[in-house]
Structures are given as structure tokens and as C-alpha cells.
Amino acid sequence: MKKAITCIFMMVMIVFGSFLMVACDKEGKGQAVYSLYNEQMTTIKEDESTPFVASNKNNITSDYFLRNFNKKEGTSVVDAGQQDEMIALALNYIEKYYPLTEQYGKTKNIQSIVDVMKKFEKSYNSLKSEYLNSKQVSQSEETIIYNGFMARYAEAARKFSIVAYDAALSLSSYINKYINPDKTLTENVPAEGAVEFFYDTRVLEIYNDFNDFVMQNGKGMVGSVDTKWFALQSRKADESFCGYFANEVINVFDSLADERENMQKALGKFSYYDYSVKYNNDIKAYGKALKGAQLYYGEINRYFLGENNYLDLVYDYLETYILEI
Amino acid sequence: MAENEKKKSGGKFKKFIIFLVVIALLAGGVVGLVFLLRGNDKSVAENLNDVSSVTMVDNEEVKADYATLKTKIQSTAAVSYYNDEAASLAKLVGTVDEVADYYNQYYIFAQNNKIHKSNKKKIKKALKNIKNVQKEMNELLDRAESSSLTTNASTHLQNMWIDYREMYAQQFENYKILFASLNKVYHGSLGKTVAVNQASKNILNAVDDYMTVLNNEIHELVKSDTKGNKSTGYNYTFAAKIDGFDKFVQKYIANDETITEYYFIETPKIYHDSIANFYSFLDESNFINVIKTIQIDSTDVVADFDKAEITDDDMEADNVCYRVNNFIVGGDIV
Numbered sequence: 001m002k003k004a005i006t007c008i009f010m011m012v013m014i015v016f017g018s019f020l021m022v023a024c025d026k027e028g029k030g031q032a033v034y035s036l037y038n039e040q041m042t043t044i045k046e047d048e049s050t051p052f053v054a055s056n057k058n059n060i061t062s063d064y065f066l067r068n069f070n071k072k073e074g075t076s077v078v079d080a081g082q083q084d085e086m087i088a089l090a091l092n093y094i095e096k097y098y099p100l101t102e103q104y105g106k107t108k109n110i111q112s113i114v115d116v117m118k119k120f121e122k123s124y125n126s127l128k129s130e131y132l133n134s135k136q137v138s139q140s141e142e143t144i145i146y147n148g149f150m151a152r153y154a155e156a157a158r159k160f161s162i163v164a165y166d167a168a169l170s171l172s173s174y175i176n177k178y179i180n181p182d183k184t185l186t187e188n189v190p191a192e193g194a195v196e197f198f199y200d201t202r203v204l205e206i207y208n209d210f211n212d213f214v215m216q217n218g219k220g221m222v223g224s225v226d227t228k229w230f231a232l233q234s235r236k237a238d239e240s241f242c243g244y245f246a247n248e249v250i251n252v253f254d255s256l257a258d259e260r261e262n263m264q265k266a267l268g269k270f271s272y273y274d275y276s277v278k279y280n281n282d283i284k285a286y287g288k289a290l291k292g293a294q295l296y297y298g299e300i301n302r303y304f305l306g307e308n309n310y311l312d313l314v315y316d317y318l319e320t321y322i323l324e325i
Numbered sequence: 326m327a328e329n330e331k332k333k334s335g336g337k338f339k340k341f342i343i344f345l346v347v348i349a350l351l352a353g354g355v356v357g358l359v360f361l362l363r364g365n366d367k368s369v370a371e372n373l374n375d376v377s378s379v380t381m382v383d384n385e386e387v388k389a390d391y392a393t394l395k396t397k398i399q400s401t402a403a404v405s406y407y408n409d410e411a412a413s414l415a416k417l418v419g420t421v422d423e424v425a426d427y428y429n430q431y432y433i434f435a436q437n438n439k440i441h442k443s444n445k446k447k448i449k450k451a452l453k454n455i456k457n458v459q460k461e462m463n464e465l466l467d468r469a470e471s472s473s474l475t476t477n478a479s480t481h482l483q484n485m486w487i488d489y490r491e492m493y494a495q496q497f498e499n500y501k502i503l504f505a506s507l508n509k510v511y512h513g514s515l516g517k518t519v520a521v522n523q524a525s526k527n528i529l530n531a532v533d534d535y536m537t538v539l540n541n542e543i544h545e546l547v548k549s550d551t552k553g554n555k556s557t558g559y560n561y562t563f564a565a566k567i568d569g570f571d572k573f574v575q576k577y578i579a580n581d582e583t584i585t586e587y588y589f590i591e592t593p594k595i596y597h598d599s600i601a602n603f604y605s606f607l608d609e610s611n612f613i614n615v616i617k618t619i620q621i622d623s624t625d626v627v628a629d630f631d632k633a634e635i636t637d638d639d640m641e642a643d644n645v646c647y648r649v650n651n652f653i654v655g656g657d658i659v
Contacts, residue, residue: 252588255517255519255521255588258515258516261516262434262515266434291368292370295429296433298430299430302519308586310585313519313585313586313589317588317590
């Protein structure tokens with residue numbers, strides 16, 4: 001009996017010890033965030049059959065517009081949706097800022113980024129596949145089939161947009177944590193790039209809000225982004241906002257960040273797609289199926305849709321106080 | 326031997342069944358007790374909506390019944406002196422409902438932190454009291470609507486109105502408690518969101534101050550105007566304050582632009598930061614003193630800072646006093 005217990009004990013210790021060694025070994029080496037992003041961004045740009053192409057549309061200049069992203073409406077050919085613009089904006093941000101991570105070598109505890117980039121790769125492959133299908137079929141010009149493939153391509157693009165924003169926001173969190181380029185924002189003379197990073201990241205967060213609302217909650221079929229927002233990425237913040245004024249600006253965006261939590265709570269409960277399509281914009285009818293529907297819709301209205309909604313107020317604030325003329 | 330074994334196994338089986346039944350009964354009892362103790366689990370938002378739906382604001386039947394009572398008072402000479410009060414009370418019900426609606430929009434997003442937890446019970450109790458009293462008030466209105474009122478009509482109407490006022494006084498006191506607690510939750514549990522700022526503090530604190538002043542006025546009237554009282558002893562003095570409160574709520578809460586624009590636009594920010602200075606120089610009791618001075622000046626609702634018994638000479642300027650005066654009566658931002 002004693003021998004049996006001793007044997008079992010030793011086996012448990014060996015297994016536990018091995019586990020510890022493997023885990024420690026993994027922790028010790030870490031991974032390079034730069035290589036994760038670089039690999040994906042290089043692939044999607046240089047892939048022979050990439051769906052992405054360089055172009056300029058609606059005040060956005062990007063190497064990441066979708067080829068052949070249109071559909072037939074009657075006898076006209078129109079955009080298949082705003083997935084195109086939303087993806088371009090997210091990938092522009094990633095392309096601009098991921099090189100900053102090269103200085104940081106390997107980092108521990110980045111499993112969340114590893115997971116996001118795996119989804120990014122998988123989603124990109126689905127997107128590419130649907131693009132290739134649409135390219136093949138569009139040459140034979142049967143309208144119904146053409147639109148069917150466009151619908152699949154649009155849906156793959158919608159899903160990719162969600163993953164692209166996850167990747168962009170993971171990147172911004174990482175840079176904020178380890179590099180913190182805007183830490184000098186409140187000083188009288190901030191470091192080079194501080195204002196730019198702060199501004200670009202705040203704008204990315206707003207683009208993500210729209211993507212969550214239109215592409216996720218609205219399923220890419222209801223709701224839209226006012227094109228005035230698209231120009232913000234290419235504009236610059238006035239470098240004179242720093243020191244005391246920077247504290248006020250930070251306050252504004254902190255309040256928006258807190259509000260964003262309420263908005264996300266509302267989007268988590270309320271489906272704008274169901275409200276528009278299933279309940280035909282009848283909030284009382286939706287309220288019978290969802291407790292608090294009116295209150296969640298109230299928050300969505302305050303944030304995105306109503307007159308003087310919060311995002312419009314932010315836009316006017318940016319125009320008045322932050323942006324270079 | 327075989328018979329004994331049969332008996333033993335039969336007995337064991339019976340014990341097992343009894344054991345299962347006892348466990349089932351116990352489990353059922355525990356579940357029942359949990360539901361009983363948990364009580365009414367309706368959310369605050371649902372309760373706020375329920376209250377609205379049985380007041381004369383949202384309920385056409387209650388509105389019609391109140392109008393009937395008011396018409397009977399107006400057309401009975403001996404009690405027509407209550408007419409102004411009846412008109413003001415209807416306005417006050419609407420004003421209070423507007424404030425409740427405002428809080429209701431946001432309450433659902435309150436984090437379940439210490440401040441929220443410490444106010445939840447007060448909020449639920451106040452709502453329960455408000456609903457219960459509303460039920461009694463509606464029953465009285467039903468009786469007023471159906472009664473024929475022939476002999477001793479004026480006495481009957483006077484008693485009805487006094488009863489109605491007394492019930493409203495109870496309800497109003499609960500609204501005061503409700504709004505004070507909702508204010509704490511709003512500013513303590515919503516985080517630093519867009520609609521939580523100096524403007525919201527000024528405005529919702531002013532609501533609490535108005536509720537304090539009006540609660541005192543209503544309760545004083547309940548004490549002074551009793552059954553059998555002559556009209557010469559009746560002194561209704563706070564119609565202007567109800568008008569002022571309504572103007573204030575319509576200006577800053579029904580249209581909450583100054584709250585939502587605070588972070589983004591300079592004018593409301595400067596205005597409300599200046600109002601906040603008033604609080605930092607002088608305490609809340611002085612704000613209440615300004616509300617107490619509200620009166621009608623020809624057709625305007627005005628407050629009189631000079632009559633508010635504020636004695637601090639270091640108070641920053643007439644500009645702030647003018648702003649506060651203007652703010653309290655729902656004037657334009659200056």
C-alpha cells in the first residue's frame with residue numbers, strides 16, 4: 001500500500017513538473033506581435049489572388065478596397081455595401097501602426113492577440129474564396145446567380161470587417177500598454193507622434209462603434225455610416241492641442257468611452273435588424289418580445305441615430321477644436 | 326425465514342418511498358420559500374412605467390376623472406377657491422412624471438456598485454408607496470365621477486379635495502425620496518458617461534431642492550386646510566413655485582441638450598461651471614432660499630436673489646446671482 005501511494009505520488013510530481021517546464025518555457029520565449037501582424041498584412045497585400053486593391057473612394061485612400069465589390073440593382077451596378085470602406089479604414093490603421101511593435105521583440109501573455117490573428121487569417125481566407133467565386137461567376141452574367149454570389153461575398157466581407165476591427169483594437173491596446181506613444185499628450189510639448197496616435201486611435205474606436213452597429217447588430221443590411229466620417233482618418237489633429245487643453249480633450253473621450261459601455265450593453269440586448277425588419281420599426285411590438293426594448297433603443301438613438309446624437313456632437317467637437325483646418 | 330426476508334425488503338422499500346416523498350416536499354418547500362422571500366422582482370424601469378401608466382399623464386380615464394372633479398369644484402361656488410390649486414396640481418403631476426421619465430432612460434445602465442445597492446431598497450419602497458397611493462387617489466376620483474352630489478355638495482367636495490390633497494402629499498413625499506435616491510444612483514453608478522457631468526449635477530440637484538420646497542409647502546397646506554375650514558382660512562401660495570418648477574423641468578430635462586452638450590460645446594459648459602461656483606461659495610440651503618422667493622411678476626416667473634437672505638458679500642458678483650436666478654426659473658442660458 002505504501003509503495004503504491006509513493007509510486008502514484010512520484011508520477012503526479014513528474015507530470016506536474018513537466019507541465020510547469022513546458023509552460024515556463026512557453027512563457028520565457030514569448031512571441032513577437034510584429035511578426036503576427038506582418039505576416040497577415042503582407043499576405044493580404046501580396047497574395048496573388050487577394051481580393052484587395054489600392055483605390056480611393058469616399059475620401060478614403062487605401063490599399064485595401066475590395067475588388068469587384070458591387071451588385072446589380074435593376075440594370076445598374078452599385079456598391080454591395082459599406083463593408084468596403086469599413087475594412088479599408090481598419091486595415092489602414094493596422095498598416096500604419098503595427099511597425100511600431102517591431103521595436104518590442106517578444107512579449108509574454110499575448111494569447112488574445114494570437115487568437116485574434118488566427119481568426120483574421122481564417123476570415124481572410126473565406127473572404128478570398130468568396131471573391132474568387134464571384135469573379136468566376138460574374139463573367140457569365142446571370143443576374144440572380146450574380147447577386148447570390150455577391151451576397152455571399154458581402155457576408156464574408158461583413159464578417160471580415162468585424163475581425164479586422166478586433167485586430168486593429170488589439171493592436172492599439174498593445175501599443176498603448178507597451179509603447180504608450182501618447183503619454184506626453186498633456187505636456188506643453190508632446191513627443192512627436194503623440195497627438196497623431198491619440199487622434200487616430202480615438203477615430204478608430206468610433207469607426208469600430210459604427211462597425212458594431214451596422215455590420216454586427218444591423219447584419220450589414222440596416223443602418224449606415226454617414227460618409228462625412230470617412231474623411232477623418234486622412235485629416236490631422238492640430239498639434240497645438242496639448243497641455244491643459246489636452247486634459248479637456250481626454251475628458252471628452254473618456255466620457256465617450258464610458259458611454260460606449262452603455263451603448264454596447266444596449267447592442268448586446270437590442271437587435272436593430274430585428275427592430276427594423278422583423279418588427280417593422282414598431283418599438284411597442286418589439287417591447288413585447290424584449291423587456292426594456294424601449295430603453296435600449298433610447299440609448300442607441302442617443303448614441304447613433306437621434307438629432308444631436310453623441311457621435312454627431314463628437315464630430316462637431318473634432319471639427320471645432322481638434323482638427324487642422 | 327423467507328417470509329421474514331420478504332417483510333424486511335417490503336419495509337425497506339416503503340422507507341425508501343417515504344424518504345423520497347420527504348425530500349420532494351422539502352425541496353418544494355425550499356423553492357416556494359425562495360420565491361416568497363424574493364418577492365416582486367419587477368425591475369425599477371418596469372415599476373416607473375407602471376406608475377406613469379396609472380396617473381393622469383398617461384391614463385386617459387384617470388385624466389378624465391380628475392377633470393370631472395375639477396369641474397365640480399369650479400362650478401360649486403363655496404369651494405371654487407380650490408380651482409387654482411387643482412389646476413396647479415395637475416401641472417405638478419406632469420412635471421414630476423417628466424423627471425421620472427428622465428431617470429428611467431438611464432437607470433437600466435446603472436452599474437451594480439455600492440452606491441446603487443445602498444439605494445435600491447429606498448427606490449423600490451418609494452415606488453411601491455407611490456403606486457399604492459395612486460390606486461387610492463384613482464378610487465377617490467372614481468367616486469367623485471360617479472357621485473351625484475346634491476345635498477351638502479360643497480362640504481362633500483371640500484372633504485374630497487382635502488382627502489385627495491392629503492393622499493397627493495404622501496405620494497409627493499415618496500417622489501421626493503425616489504428622486505433623491507435616483508440622483509445618487511445616476512451620479513454614482515452610471516460612470517463618467519456623456520450625460521453625467523456638472524450640468525446634470527446642477528440640474529438634478531435643483532430638482533431635489535424644488536421637491537424639498539414644494540413638499541414643505543404641500544404639507545403645510547395639508548396641516549392648515551382641514552375639513553370644516555372656511556375659505557377665509559385657506560391660503561394657497563405656491564402656484565408660482567409649481568410654475569417655476571415646470572418651466573425648469575421643460576427647459577433642462579424634457580429638453581436635455583445642456584446636459585448632453587456639456588462636454589462638447591463651450592456655452593453650456595461655462596454656464597454650468599459658473600452655476601457650480603454658487604454651490605462652492607454658498608451651500609444648498611441658500612439655493613433652496615432662492616427657490617422660496619419664486620413669484621409671478623405680471624406674466625413672468627421670477628426669483629429674487631436679493632430676498633433670499635444670502636449674506637456672503639464675497640459671493641462672486643451679480644453675474645453669478647443673475648445666472649442662478651435665471652437658471653432656477655428655467656430661463657435661457659446667459
